[in-house]
Amino acid sequence: MSDYIIEQCRQFVDEKVRARSDYHNTYMIDLLRMVDENLDKHRDLETSTHFEASLKIHICGHAAREFHQMHLDFIRANDPWQCLEQFKGQYCADFKDLFYERDQCQKKAEEFTSHCLKPAVREYVTKSLGPDLVDEMLAGQKAIDFSTRSFFQFSILKQLLTDDNFENFVKYIRHYEAFVQDWIFKQMVQQFSKGDSGLRNMENKHLKVIIKRIKEAVVNAQAKSFTAEFHRGGDVRAKLDMLPFKPQKELFNRVFGCGRQCPFCKAPLLPVRSRFRMxxxxxxxxxxxxxxxxxxxxxxxxxxxxxxxxxxxxxxxxxxxxxxxxxxxxxxxxxxxxxxxxxxxxxxxxxxxxxxxxxxxx
Incomplete structure (x- = not known):
């Protein structure tokens, strides 16, 4: 139980760190609430107050280090002096252009596109992709694997047998939830790594929507550069991992069930209306x-x-x-x-x- 709670909290902290925002005191409150909710689900284990306090101290200790580094990184990235140093060369070039009365229109348009429009477009597309990927998994080639919990369990056990890997069986038995989430993510990577996966079509669909909303001052050549920028590099795993909306978690919640396992064989149980308490x-x-x-x-x-x-x-x-x-x-x-x-x-x-x-x- 403690390993499971620690892993859940680590994932929460990692998601906050990847967002590259500044620390907020609600993060620790949310973290402690997550621990309490998980402990409430396992009250049948009769944990002691000392155990709960030690668990929270361990989790908060790790989170404090990560959040502290995240805060420092945010300050460093937004420090006025650092920003001035970063753009010193650009400011110098601008000054020379003004001094010699050069035409800066095209240059400034390119800089505006690169520094303002591209990040905004990228953020819009990455936020929109997650739900589309879930819909594609539920309607695509592997739709039957996620249609019901029975089909889902069958697919996992079938692959375990086919792969004939002892370590995978141990992970399935001992760390069922983590194994299932990793299995779902690998299925998504496998499907969207194919040439006809539709991932590029999804990106193009959202690119067309956002490009239409960009001011008419942006020339067609810049619109083409947006598309080229998004299609550069074919690492599907990295693209899926950076999405704010995690499609693998949505699929996991649909087919995971209650998460309980048989005390004898560790097989996942079907969802029930109540829990046994001892x-x-x-x-x-x-x-x-x-x-x-x-x-x-x-x-x-x-x-x-x-x-x-x-x-x-x-x-x-x-x-x-x-x-x-x-x-x-x-x-x-x-x-x-x-x-x-x-x-x-x-x-x-x-x-x-x-x-x-x-x-x-x-």
Whole structure:
């Protein structure tokens, strides 16, 4: 839980720093509120006041260093002396032009375009791209992956099986939310890195809108330079990362669900209307099988018909040795039938679990 809260707060701080604005005291208030909200979601863990205070001190300590540097960078960038030094050469050239009575119209138009119009146009386009990218992901080639939570989970598990990478399985199990967000971002990078991705068309659409609003004094050649400036460099990852509106977070919120995981297998749970709270155990560990000593009115009948899917049997058998090292335990004594399951059978099991085969046939 603490790792999750710290990571969320780090992302919040990073977003503020990337904005390159000055520090505001509401940032710390928002940060502490974020910590309190996350702690409230995990009240079933019975955290102590000392733990909460230590967590907040650790998070605020990191944030204070980052915000202090951000404040210094802002002052440095907006310091009158620094600005004068930065534009000393330009002011000198302007003075010479005035002294020799040279025509400055074209030169000043270029400077105005470069220093005023381009930054404004860039800001407009980057703010407008985020929602468009979300719509494209929900209607494009990978739309089915984000249509429902079932399709979403199927797509992730299918890729895990296809990639056959043990480290990815560990990340999925231990850091599910971070893994999912990273997976979504990679899907976006993959889709918009293709030549026919539509990213350039989206940029052109917003460029045309804003260029129409620019004064008629801007010549057509400058409009062409705007377009060339935006299309220079093909690093889709960098472009997506710099957007103020994060499309990967919007997609994540649509398909993530409640975020809870099974205490046994760490599989993500479907959203429910309420949360289980274990204050009755006074924060102490208690065996799940002995639940009736805490809840005598509960009676959960075992279902012997339920069998583990071939998908996870294959994964466990495939990485048995690595799992034992990761969790510092002895390798599991697995049934021989588990070891005979093939990758193709695991994929069939996954498709059957999510009813994908039937839908494909229809």
């Amino acid at each position: 204050r009755e155990t006074e924060g102490k560990l208690h065996p799940y099988k002995d639940y009736r000593s805490i809840y005598p009115d509960w009676l959960i009948q075992p279902d012997t018909s339920i069998q583990a899917s071939d998908y996870w049997k294959y994964v466990f058998a495939r990485f048995n040795e690595k799992f034992s090292k990761e969790y510092k335990a002895e390798p599991a004594d697995l049934p021989s039938v588990w070891k005979s399951i093939t990758k193709e059978q695991a994929m069939e099991s996954l498709e059957e679990s999510f009813k994908m085969k039937k839908q494909e046939e229809e």
